[in-house]
Amino acid sequence: MNTRKDLFKKCYDFTLADEVKALGIYPFFHPIEETEGPVVSFGGRKLIMAGSNNYLGLTADERVKEASISAIRKYGTSCSGSRYMTGTVNLHLELEEKLAEYFEKERCLLFSTGYQTGQGVIPTLVQRGEYVICDKDNHASLVAASIMAVGQSGKFVRFAHNSMEDLERVLQTIPDDAGKLIVADGVFSVSGEIVELPRLVELAKEYGARILIDDAHAVGVIGRDGRGTPSEFNLVDQVDLMMGTFSKTFGSLGGYVVGERDVINFIKHNASSLIFSASPTPASVAAVLTSLEILKSEPELIERLIVNTDYVRQGLAAAGFKLMPSRTAIVSVIIGDQMKTMVFWKKLFDAGVYVNAFIRPGVMPGFEALRTSFMATHEKEHLDKVIMEFNTIGRELEIL
Ligand SMILES: Cc1ncc(COP(=O)(O)O)c(C=O)c1O
Structure with a gap:
């Protein structure tokens, strides 16, 4: 048979x-x-x-549209390669510089989507014997990225949604000498709820963990002039890494992570989803540059x-x-x-x-x-x- x-x-x-x-x-x-x-x-x-994440309505803004059109005229429709090779144009560097300044961090790195940003950051940082610690309601892209870390012998553990008691319980089970990254949405994508960041920061300090906040739904919505969750709580200097997407407030497509120079430099030279995928199109980047100016000035x-x-x-x-x-x-x-x-x-x-x-x-x-x-x-x-x-x-x- x-x-x-x-x-x-x-x-x-x-x-x-x-x-x-x-x-x-x-x-x-x-x-x-x-x-x-x-x-x-x-x-x-x-x-x-009544279901779009085009929070500030910028996808329909004439200034944003014109910026994309001009970029296509100058650079064409695609970079046809990864940032690593032939896919970096000066617009990418200009946006990285402006976003680092906006988010008050040393450096920024662009990715082609928010999804790929998580996939670039988490498994690149969390390696053999190290831990990624996720809120149970984190976005699916962060879960997928954490599973990738497991593929490199990292450990993936979760805590009950927005429960700082449970986060502490989980942290107590992790060896003190293991590297740890706590990952949470700043604004949770299904409910719109905000992470309990002040206590999360205290726990991270107490247990020697680093923090990554995904602010996809927070930028342009909360924080000083839309700077997102760490800014909302006045904790920008306490959050190690902030990431987000251009597909919501920024009216475009792509993602970014901001943080300290050496960490961003390490991700830049090791993240598979950056190195092996074509860079954000000039039209997308130009749209974000204009949206960012609008966000700051309006x-x-x-x-x-x-x-x-x-x-x-x-x-x-x-x-x-x-x-x-x-x-x-x-x-x-x-x-x-x-x-x-x-x-x-x-x-x-x-x-x-x-x-x-x-x-x-x-x-x-x-x-x-x-x-x-x-x-x-x-x-x-x-x-x-x-x-x-x-x-x-x-x-x-x-x-x-
Ligand atoms: C929290 C969060 N992270 C990442 C993403 C993925 O972003 P992108 O659409 O740029 O891939 C989303 C999109 O819904 C999200 O809500």
Whole structure:
């Protein structure tokens, strides 16, 4: 008898996506035809975008667009190589210098995505017998990066979400003489909650650990003029490494890490995801350079973002929705059931509101949610419509 197992069997057996599509409630991969930022077109219809991380609305800013277009004229569409080889243009160096200055650290290193930044930093630093210590709710890219560290005989341990008691318990189990890196999202990407940084810093000092904060959802949202979580707590000099993405506030694509000179230099010459992947395109880098100038010179954008998000948060809470704890630009509404989450998503979509459905494995059972996020460029009428449609559908589905 042939006992061979076909590697692709799991693919042929995977029917869930097709089943959900057949029900007409599939919430993923819907193509946007055109976008102005807060309003986007799907299938010839205009919808309010209440699920993007384009926090300051800069993807639609004419100055940012023009910067990208000019960079393409000067440098072409791609660097066609890694930073290490032929893929560095002077825009990369200019952005690294400006970001290091902005984040008040000695040096900065760019990557082609935020995902690759984690993959470049964590397994490069955490080697044989050393520990990466992650919050259980860290972004999937940080988990993947930590698993890469295990591939190099590093150790990967986790602590209960934002629990500094559990972090201390975990630190007590690690040998005193082992190198340790504590990694946490600054603003957690599913809930919008902020890390308990002051206590985390105390524990890191007490147990001799280094700290990496991923500020993907914090930059442009919290901290002095949008400088992120360490700045929010006045702890920039206590956090060893800060990383982030250009795909949210900066309205572009790419990632960065900032820290002390020798550490960034070591990552630069050893990180596989940097050395073996093409550099960020000139168009992407030029967009970030312009966004950074806007971020520094127009703090009122951040104020508007916070006012907009607070308005929706208060509206949904007043209606009786159960929200995840957050005071950032993410408002996650707990639905608590996979099917109801997708049905709710589809009803919002049909009513002209686009949000994100978070189901397993993205969240734990019972915490299935609709994640909304807002922009500085949303108008009050957009926000009112989001609140109104949530209300109507929440009642219809007996969630309220
Ligand atoms: C905390 C966090 N880190 C990293 C990333 C990945 O960033 P990028 O989209 O640049 O790959 C994200 C994106 O969602 C994120 O939320």
